[in-house]
Amino acid sequence: MIPKRGYQLHLSRGDSVLRDIQGRTQKFKKLLCVLQDFHSETGSLNCLDIGCSSGIITSLLGDHFRMAIGIEIDQEAIQYAQHHSSSTRTQFLTADSMALPFHDNSVDVIVCNHIYEHVPDADQMMGEIYRVLKEEGFCYFSAGNKYMIMEGHYGLPFLSWVPKPLAHLYLRMTGKGNYYYEEHRSLRGLTQLVKGFRIHDYTLAVVRNPEKFFATDIFNTQTLLYKWIRWMAPYLYQWIPTYIWMLTKK
Numbered sequence: 001m002i003p004k005r006g007y008q009l010h011l012s013r014g015d016s017v018l019r020d021i022q023g024r025t026q027k028f029k030k031l032l033c034v035l036q037d038f039h040s041e042t043g044s045l046n047c048l049d050i051g052c053s054s055g056i057i058t059s060l061l062g063d064h065f066r067m068a069i070g071i072e073i074d075q076e077a078i079q080y081a082q083h084h085s086s087s088t089r090t091q092f093l094t095a096d097s098m099a100l101p102f103h104d105n106s107v108d109v110i111v112c113n114h115i116y117e118h119v120p121d122a123d124q125m126m127g128e129i130y131r132v133l134k135e136e137g138f139c140y141f142s143a144g145n146k147y148m149i150m151e152g153h154y155g156l157p158f159l160s161w162v163p164k165p166l167a168h169l170y171l172r173m174t175g176k177g178n179y180y181y182e183e184h185r186s187l188r189g190l191t192q193l194v195k196g197f198r199i200h201d202y203t204l205a206v207v208r209n210p211e212k213f214f215a216t217d218i219f220n221t222q223t224l225l226y227k228w229i230r231w232m233a234p235y236l237y238q239w240i241p242t243y244i245w246m247l248t249k250k
Contacts, residue, residue, distance in 0.1 A: 007073045007119075008073075008181055024056035025056065025060065027113070028056070028060045028061070029214035030213055030214045031142075032060075032061075032064060033213045033214055034140060034202050034213060034246065035111075035140055037202075037213075038138060038200065038202075038246045039109075039138065042065050044066055045066060045108035045109050046065060046109070047061050047067070047068045047069070047107075048068075048069050048109070048110045048111065049071070049113075050097045050129070051071070051072060051073075051097060051112070051113070051115035052070030052071060052078075052092065053074065053077045053081075055070050055081025055082070055090070056081075057113070058090055059081075059084075060087075061090075062085075062087030062089040062090035065109065066089065067089050068091075069092070069093065070090065071092075071093045072092070072094065073094065073095070078093070097115065097119055098124040100128045100129075100131070103132070105132070105134050107133055108137050109137060109140070110129055110133055111139075111140045112129060112139060112141045113140065114142055114143065114242075116143055116185070116190075116193065117144060117182040117185075118181070118182060122183070122185075126194060127196075129247075130249065135249055137249070138200075139197070139247040140244075140247075141194065141245045142243065142244050143242065143245070145186065145187060145190070145241055145243065146184035146185050146186045147160075147161060147186055147239055148184075148239075148242075150241070154171065154180075155176075156170060159171075160182070160184040168180050187238045190243060196249070197247035197250065198249070199245045199246075200245065200246040202244040203240060203242075203243050203245070204237070207229065207233045207240075
């Protein structure tokens with residue numbers, strides 16, 4: 001039997017991107033635009049940010065929700081978040097996303113932003129999200145596609161496509177690391193992962209209207225390349241690098 005993966009307990013220690021205020025703020029703007037497009041009134045709702053890392057996005061969420069709670073298995077990241085958060089409506093907890101420390105049907109909004117591939121058991125995490133989410137609640141779920149051309153964590157083409165032994169070797173040969181931890185899924189696998197939810201798909205909406213969703217750092221609407229991407233995206237949907245879905249209980 002192959003043992004289950006453990007958690008990446010010190011992921012934030014060597015990843016300066018997680019403490020990049022400007023970069024994380026840009027990601028927050030995209031996230032908030034989708035949230036508020038789906039539900040315009042968020043001020044009375046509580047929000048749970050799963051895998052909050054350095055807490056930058058959670059702190060910004062606290063300015064738009066009644067309360068924002070960030071959870072993270074990485075204790076160093078939580079300590080950083082607690083010392084650097086500027087929001088008075090934010091809390092941070094060291095907690096396991098596969099065993100959320102909240103009551104059933106207790107959370108209005110959940111943010112799960114590029115987290116599933118870092119969790120030892122993504123199916124168990126989604127079961128926990130379903131359990132704690134209120135019946136009328138919703139979850140922002142962004143997910144990387146296994147069949148992305150350029151793997152986002154290491155910047156290596158086709159890294160997530162190859163079998164794990166080859167991926168480990170690929171990292172070592174390129175000097176990017178020794179062990180490829182992340183477990184990405186294809187579109188079919190992601191659909192299976194969220195099978196308990198109804199999917200409200202924002203992926204193509206973001207591609208078609210990057211100004212509205214603060215995605216102009218990804219899409220330059222003045223280029224011919226963007227026009228081609230915008231036209232082809234529906235036909236190449238299963239190859240899109242990142243999916244953005246709002247999830248509600250069926």
